[in-house]
Amino acid sequence: MQDRPALELTRPTLRETDYGFFGPDSPTWKVWTHPTALIGFQRAVTLEHFDPGLTAAVADLGGIYSDPRGRLDHTFAYFLIAAVGDGRTAVSAADHLLRVHAQSTGIEPISGKRYSANNPASQLWIHITGWHSVLKCYEVFGPGPLDPDEEQQFWAECVIAAGLQTCREAEVPTSRAEVREYFAQVRPTLCVSERARRGMHYLLYTPRDRGLTLWAGARAVAPAAVATLPRWMRELGGFDQPRLLEAGYIPAAQALMRLAGARPELLEQLLPRLIGPMTADLYRQHRRGGVPQNPATVSVAQARERYAEQRTPA
Template sequence: MEAIRTGDPGLFGPDSVTWQTHGDPMMWVAGIRALYLQALHPRAVRGVIQNSDFRHDAWGRLMRTADFVGTITYGTTEAAEKAGARIRRIHSRLSATDPDTGERYPVDEPELLLWVHCAEIDSYLHVQRHSGFPLTDAAADRYIAEQRVSARLVGLDPGEVPCDQVELAAYFEKVRPELAARTEAREVDDFLLRPPVPRSLVPARALLWRRVANLAYASLPPYAHELYGRPAPSPAVVARRLCLTGTLLRCVPAGLRWQLPPKHIIRAMRRLGPGSRPAPYKVGR
């Protein structure tokens, strides 16, 4: 029998699909896919490029995003709410300029926040499901509905956020005419293919990172490949590669993977007991 949970389960808790899914190593591939997809919204990516030293602090940005997701998933309710408040506070101070019209606009416009949110959720679901993680349609719908909590934390009205796969697909169909691979998207693409690393790590970048980035790119929807102007393997080939990568990464013991800082899952298990351990088989419960 599982140990009785006595600590604060946080905003999602061990019984959620989110809890089980976010502990999987393929979330890193999904995160890179999300960056590729998010960069195709000119107004959204412009806010990132104009308000951060993306090329020189992209690794820091990736790690901060991963830390935020880990905190709101496995942290206490207080920690998650504080993380959300911090994000909202930062975004409220930032704006971007449209170079074509001169328009100045806030980066926390609801439509921009919604795009970033949906691109992330779609990427997490797509990569997980095609890499062998056991997510049924019902579980996928539960996950999308649960993620309205994270949408609220960044400043969105949960009632305006897709709550299942049908609504998520309808959202992407609606927003597609606004997407384009402009200068800022090319910068993101270039960084993800050739991120700056010390000279000693250049071979590793070519051998390992490039493969991961290419897999994330290949897993994008066909319209994204058309916008970027770079071809990708067939969906069947991509699915096989995702499944193989997922199998290999999941061979690394979870206890070892979760020891990497900042150890969100380890701390959550200490707080709630060993029965709170994330595991794919728990999704169907």
């Protein structure tokens, strides 16, 4: 997980100016606000450690060890804002991260080369592992696969969201087939170090001294998240698990997600303890969000232009 700093707004307004980049009928809203996104999120932040530059950034900053709940809360909040927030809030949050990441550099010890948190390749790995993970877990533990048109739209929206960070648009996969090609292409560049394994296992099996809720929540979700990963990733990360465990765990997780999907008010009540107050507040705003000032979607470029004067200066 990239060690994302706290968002500038202590209480972001999720839907005031417009419907953001995708809108109420989009597959992005459907997938990113389903309870299965919690499983997908743990999957994604674990996989980010396969990128050696991101591992170095996380280890050098150390925030996931000193304040894991805060780091997870702000990271999930950023993903949620990008997916369902209005244009003003999304570009403000993204611009803040870009400015802070510009100061997050150091030496990656495996290669001896300098890393940068804004490196386009690393940002693309974060983006794709996030969007692919939430979709994968939506399919396995939630309502199931999107229909072909929705899936095509989901990946088109993934490209749009990538424009908030330093990703090169031409390199962002636009379909499931291209996602597979992307993973095959980057696989030779991935590696696991002692620090990477520590980060992965810390996120999957958070120690008890980090708090009972975080400890229990991470360990309850971990078998489901790992069950969706290919065998080579499990073996490389050192967190493979018995097939017998998965045989019983997957149906149980599916039943729990069906219950959570049918009772979103219960998830709203649990989110402050499961993730954190910012994510919980954003989810509450999303569920209660009314009609914004401009009941339409905007592009990232339009949002940057329209709200330039309202964004926090560098």
